[in-house]
Amino acid sequence: MAIEAFAPAKVNLTLHVTGQRADGYHLLESLVVFVGVGDRITVSEAADLRLAVTGPRAEGVPTGPENLVLKAASLLGGVGAQIVLDKHLPAAAGIGGGSSDAAATLRALSQLWNLDLPADNGLSLGADVPVCLRAAPCLMSGVGEVLTEVPVLPPLWMVLVNPGGEVPTPAVFKGLARKDNPPMAPVPAGLDAPAFAAWLSTQRNDLEPPARAVAPVITDVLDAIAGAGALLARMSGSGATCFGLYADAESAACAAAQIKEKAPAWWVDHGALGSFS
Numbered sequence: 001m002a003i004e005a006f007a008p009a010k011v012n013l014t015l016h017v018t019g020q021r022a023d024g025y026h027l028l029e030s031l032v033v034f035v036g037v038g039d040r041i042t043v044s045e046a047a048d049l050r051l052a053v054t055g056p057r058a059e060g061v062p063t064g065p066e067n068l069v070l071k072a073a074s075l076l077g078g079v080g081a082q083i084v085l086d087k088h089l090p091a092a093a094g095i096g097g098g099s100s101d102a103a104a105t106l107r108a109l110s111q112l113w114n115l116d117l118p119a120d121n122g123l124s125l126g127a128d129v130p131v132c133l134r135a136a137p138c139l140m141s142g143v144g145e146v147l148t149e150v151p152v153l154p155p156l157w158m159v160l161v162n163p164g165g166e167v168p169t170p171a172v173f174k175g176l177a178r179k180d181n182p183p184m185a186p187v188p189a190g191l192d193a194p195a196f197a198a199w200l201s202t203q204r205n206d207l208e209p210p211a212r213a214v215a216p217v218i219t220d221v222l223d224a225i226a227g228a229g230a231l232l233a234r235m236s237g238s239g240a241t242c243f244g245l246y247a248d249a250e251s252a253a254c255a256a257a258q259i260k261e262k263a264p265a266w267w268v269d270h271g272a273l274g275s276f277s
């Protein structure tokens, strides 16, 4: 029996850094959403634990114990499984690639092995794993472990653009000028896509300035997305991936094609926001 799980891209529509704990982890307020673009995990019975990495973004992804997929399997504590990770998301890209893979692995193996999900929702694997396990729009706070319901968002489509190269998350957090930035405003209800994007533009991603210092190309990516008619262009997470918001699938697809034509070396994809767990 083979069990499949989707690992959608995790996108931070906002990311407010409001403080820092004694252990160095930062306190965040982030409106997190998920897009129908991602990796796929397939698990099946096997005598021992084996991982194969396939797909267009497999190059450079570790196949040893440092892969978050294998760390998730060990956390669950089952004995054996053949795991195939089909990679479509760029790694170290600010869209939770490894974290979403780990969450999808927890979902698939808990079914295969008939085991409960971990009590910490995978937080010990990484700060983004709990929100990736939920894989639905929510307000993420704490260091990533507090997940709160938000009002239903308007239908939204997204273009994702990554210029290549890896942006290490720790370096971006270290580059913050301030750790005690103003909090996020409450998420409004009942807005249509343009009005919701206008509200988002009054909020922030505090990691954008330090990420631009690490990878100045982020400015070019944001300009390209804004130039393709996005309702909002912003960096996700610690970067370098940036997103553009659109009110319908056609305009997102058209913008993605336009950006890809202008910058064929960049990774460009698009999809609808949704819930995927």
Ligand SMILES: C[C@](O)(CO)[C@H](O)COP(=O)(O)OP(=O)(O)OC[C@H]1O[C@@H](n2ccc(N)nc2=O)[C@H](O)[C@@H]1O
Residues within 6 Å of the ligand: 012, 015, 024, 025, 026, 027, 028, 030, 094, 096, 099, 125, 126, 127, 128, 129, 142, 143, 144, 169, 170, 173, 237, 238
């Ligand atoms: C930037 C975000 O992606 C936003 O969703 C997350 O906060 C980071 O999630 P992540 O990549 O899963 O983070 P982890 O792998 O747990 O931590 C990587 C490094 O990021 C920094 N880190 C991460 C999360 C957090 N709340 N504060 C931090 O300072 C720490 O230096 C940590 O050593």
Ligand SMILES: Nc1ncnc2c1ncn2[C@@H]1O[C@H](COP(=O)(O)OP(=O)(O)OP(=O)(O)O)[C@@H](O)[C@H]1O
Residues within 6 Å of the ligand: 061, 062, 066, 067, 068, 069, 085, 090, 091, 092, 093, 094, 095, 096, 097, 098, 099, 101, 102, 128, 166, 169, 237, 238, 239
């Ligand atoms: N399943 C995986 N897929 C991709 N990278 C992985 C995986 N497991 C471990 N890694 C390692 O983790 C590093 C960070 O990759 P990851 O995709 O988790 O970062 P990210 O997309 O920036 O996540 P976040 O948005 O949470 O910051 C990679 O450079 C790679 O060496």
